[in-house]
Amino acid sequence: xxxxxxxxxxxxxLGASWQPWLVVVPGILIGLIVHAVPGLTTSMALAICLPIxxxxxxxxxxxxxxxxxxxxxFGVAIPAVLLNVPGSAAxxxxxxxxxxxxxxxxxxxxxxxxxxxxxxxQAVAYLLLLCLAQPIxxxxxxxxxxxxxxxxxxxxxxxxxxxxxxxxxxxxxGAFGLLLGTVGLSARGAPRGTFGIDLLLDGIPTVPAIVGLxxxxxxxxxxxxxxxxxxxxxxxxxxxxxxxxxxxxxxxPGTLLRGALLGAGIGILPGGHAxxxxxxxxxxxxxxxDPERFGTGDPRGIxxxxxxxxxxxxxxxxxxxxxxxxxxxxxxxxxVAFSMHNITGGPSxxxxxxxxxxxxxxxxLAQVGILAVVGFAxxxxxxxxxxxxxxxLVPVVLAMAVIGSFAxxxxxxxxxxxxxxxxxxxxxxxxxxxxAAVVVGLLLGRLTxxxxxxxxxxxxxxxxxxxxxxxxxxxxALLVGSIVLPYLRALRSGIAANGTEKIGGQGKxx
Amino acid sequence: MAAPLPTxxxxxxxxxxxxxxxxxxxGIVAWAVWFCRxxxxxxxxxxxxxxxxxxxxxxxxxxxxxxxxxxxxxxxAAPPVESPRRPLDRRLGLKIAGTMAMLAAFVVxxxxxxxxxxSFAYVLAMLFFLGERRVLVLxxxxxxxxxxxxxxxxxxxxxxxxxxxxxxxxx
Numbered sequence: 001x002x003x004x005x006x007x008x009x010x011x012x013x014l015g016a017s018w019q020p021w022l023v024v025v026p027g028i029l030i031g032l033i034v035h036a037v038p039g040l041t042t043s044m045a046l047a048i049c050l051p052i053x054x055x056x057x058x059x060x061x062x063x064x065x066x067x068x069x070x071x072x073x074f075g076v077a078i079p080a081v082l083l084n085v086p087g088s089a090a091x092x093x094x095x096x097x098x099x100x101x102x103x104x105x106x107x108x109x110x111x112x113x114x115x116x117x118x119x120x121x122q123a124v125a126y127l128l129l130l131c132l133a134q135p136i137x138x139x140x141x142x143x144x145x146x147x148x149x150x151x152x153x154x155x156x157x158x159x160x161x162x163x164x165x166x167x168x169x170x171x172x173x174g175a176f177g178l179l180l181g182t183v184g185l186s187a188r189g190a191p192r193g194t195f196g197i198d199l200l201l202d203g204i205p206t207v208p209a210i211v212g213l214x215x216x217x218x219x220x221x222x223x224x225x226x227x228x229x230x231x232x233x234x235x236x237x238x239x240x241x242x243x244x245x246x247x248x249x250x251x252x253p254g255t256l257l258r259g260a261l262l263g264a265g266i267g268i269l270p271g272g273h274a275x276x277x278x279x280x281x282x283x284x285x286x287x288x289x290d291p292e293r294f295g296t297g298d299p300r301g302i303x304x305x306x307x308x309x310x311x312x313x314x315x316x317x318x319x320x321x322x323x324x325x326x327x328x329x330x331x332x333x334x335x336v337a338f339s340m341h342n343i344t345g346g347p348s349x350x351x352x353x354x355x356x357x358x359x360x361x362x363x364x365l366a367q368v369g370i371l372a373v374v375g376f377a378x379x380x381x382x383x384x385x386x387x388x389x390x391x392x393l394v395p396v397v398l399a400m401a402v403i404g405s406f407a408x409x410x411x412x413x414x415x416x417x418x419x420x421x422x423x424x425x426x427x428x429x430x431x432x433x434x435x436a437a438v439v440v441g442l443l444l445g446r447l448t449x450x451x452x453x454x455x456x457x458x459x460x461x462x463x464x465x466x467x468x469x470x471x472x473x474x475x476x477a478l479l480v481g482s483i484v485l486p487y488l489r490a491l492r493s494g495i496a497a498n499g500t501e502k503i504g505g506q507g508k509x510x
Numbered sequence: 511m512a513a514p515l516p517t518x519x520x521x522x523x524x525x526x527x528x529x530x531x532x533x534x535x536x537g538i539v540a541w542a543v544w545f546c547r548x549x550x551x552x553x554x555x556x557x558x559x560x561x562x563x564x565x566x567x568x569x570x571x572x573x574x575x576x577x578x579x580x581x582x583x584x585x586x587a588a589p590p591v592e593s594p595r596r597p598l599d600r601r602l603g604l605k606i607a608g609t610m611a612m613l614a615a616f617v618v619x620x621x622x623x624x625x626x627x628x629s630f631a632y633v634l635a636m637l638f639f640l641g642e643r644r645v646l647v648l649x650x651x652x653x654x655x656x657x658x659x660x661x662x663x664x665x666x667x668x669x670x671x672x673x674x675x676x677x678x679x680x681x
Contacts, residue, residue, distance in 0.1 A: 003580065033674075047680060064598065100614075125590075127604055139611070165580075166571050168575035168576045168579070169535075169572075169576055171572045172535065172538065172539075172569060172572035172573055172576055175542070175565050175566075175568045175572060176538050176541075176569060178565045179545055179546075179565050179566065179569065180543050182549075182561055182562055183545070185552065186549070186557055186558040187557040187558075188551070188553060188557045188558060189554060190553035190555075190557075190558045191552055192545065192548060192549040192552055192562065193544075193545040193548050193549065193559065193679065204630055219530040219609075219611055220606045220610065221606070222611050223602070223605045223606060224599075224601070224602040224605055239665070270680075289594055321670070326567060335612070350623035373590070391636075391637060391639075391640035391642050392637060392642070392651055394609070394632060394636065394640065395632065395633045395636030395637060395640070396651070396655050398609075398613055398616075398636075399616065399629050399632055399633055399655065399659070400655075402613070402616060402617055402620060403620070403629065403659055403663060403671065404663075405626070406620065406671065407663050407667065407669040407671065410669075411619075412621055415617040415620065415621075416617060418617070419613055419614050419617050422610070423610060426606070426610075427534055430529050431530070431534050431535075431593065431595070432594070432595075445561070448561065449560065449561035451555060452560055452561060453556070453560050453561075456556065456560060
């Protein structure tokens with residue numbers, strides 16, 4: 001499976017000069033810093049750096065961009081944990097348990113967990129890519145709208161699991177989010193729910209909406225308090241506690257590995273990057289014996305979300321390198337960098353430049369170790385957020401989010417969306433609706449609609465078409481299993497409990 | 511201590527209603543129905559409605575369940591039903607409302623008068639509003655924030671921002 005000659009050539013390429021390695025630390029730092037600002041995205045950072053790409057040789061440019069990507073993958077977790085503000089859609093799952101941990105004074109452990117899970121997720125994904133680059137490419141080409149539809153529906157089942165204390169409110173919130181996700185032009189160019197505002201034709205800007213929904217819910221409520229963490233002794237940024245968090249990550253190998261594998265698999269799909277963390281979180285919660293602990297500051301929630309988010313990079317890189325297809329904004333910008341060096345991604349790239357592909361994979365594996373060190377140091381800087389008084393932190397974060405939203409959308413749609421969703425988010429929290437359900441719906445609305453429509457067009461409305469798609473059927477079986485199995489398990493344990501009760505003191509289980 | 515829900519007499523019974531929650535849920539479903547109608551009027555083809563119609567129907571169905579939960583039918587002698595929410599402390603409520611209002615004002619003012627001046631004014635006003643009284647902090651925090659934010663976005667990230675006083679590189 002591994003082309004040994006190409007691998008040896010890649011090692012030689014990386015070892016021949018120290019120059020390609022010079023860009024790793026700056027790349028990781030840029031990724032980390034950019035995502036500390038709510039509203040800024042990896043694709044934006046990559047695009048900003050495009051002008052310097054022609055001045056680097058191709059390998060150095062690729063290493064620089066993957067380093068930036070690697071930094072960003074962990075960077076999004078920092079505001080998600082410390083402020084409940086996900087830097088991007090990919091960090092939504094991290095907020096569920098990250099912020100409750102921070103509020104309980106466990107921000108050091110939470111960030112340590114996120115860093116270790118991010119590094120481990122990336123390592124697993126790149127090891128997979130190293131061993132299975134060719135088969136992954138062959139697999140990726142077989143994935144189409146029906147498979148994407150099943151994955152999207154899988155993601156939507158998360159809404160039911162995020163229902164909070166009231167099932168109907170959670171489902172109403174999810175349906176609301178789905179509808180919000182479809183605002184804008186339809187596939188045929190019909191405007192929907194735009195109020196006649198041209199800025200909404202492209203849909204509701206997702207990042208400002210998510211920042212608004214999450215930031216509002218917490219920041220508005222925090223205005224009456226002094227600090228995020230009330231207890232003075234718990235506000236310290238403590239290396240031993242960060243390390244304890246990092247160590248704890250490896251006490252949950254099942255959660256870590258499941259997240260990493262799910263992320264790598266879903267990262268192959270277009271848009272999969274945004275779903276991976278949610279799906280992994282959902283599956284970790286489903287598989288847990290005590291799912292009620294999720295959402296209250298459970299380390300497994302952070303591990304599941306972060307490992308999947310990080311490993312989805314490997315998946316999207318596989319699609320980029322093997323097929324020349326970008327699966328998201330960041331990989332699309334990377335493809336532009338390819339063209340700057342007159343190189344086209346795709347099967348011919350894999351065939352003709354296998355040494356370069358392996359060099360990128362090997363350097364990315366090395367970057368994981370560098371990220372662990374740089375990220376650890378960065379936590380010290382970022383951790384000071386909990387020491388800042390909220391009366392200064394709240395306006396600064398809100399102002400940064402507004403400017404970031406404006407910069408992202410380049411018009412008023414970004415900031416206005418942020419404010420509108422900030423108010424909706426606060427009201428939802430007040431009336432005990434799960435804000436996360438709206439976010440899941442919003443993220444998956446357009447994705448599901450597109451996959452549903454293309455599947456419908458491909459099948460001509462014939463449901464039997466799905467039986468001609470073996471991968472879709474396997475995914476469907478997994479989806480049905482993930483829904484039905486917990487109920488069967490609960491039913492079985494219920495029967496067992498009843499049996500024990502009936503038998504009473506005899507200590508037998510029927 | 512939660513406040514009791516308002517009650518209304520109906521057919522010899524008393525009905526307690528969670529009016530704020532009912533209004534919020536009704537607002538959501540009203541938008542969903544309007545959105546579905548808007549999409550329907552825009553184009554009645556599968557491409558347009560394949561997702562919107564089922565999701566809207568689901569929203570209405572879930573709303574009915576939520577709305578039903580906002581009504582509590584009571585006997586005449588039954589004690590009042592308490593609101594499921596803790597009442598907002600008056601001072602905290604004012605602070606939250608003020609924070610929302612100032613954020614909205616900043617969003618409108620930023621692009622109009624420039625983010626440099628608007629950011630400075632917004633951060634300063636919020637600091638004061640949230641209880642900061644030290645003059646040095648009141649001046650230093652907005653100034654440092656503006657400098658860092660404008661330099662980062664306008665110069666490093668080359669993102670065009672509307673600015674009034676700062677000669678921007680990209681605007």
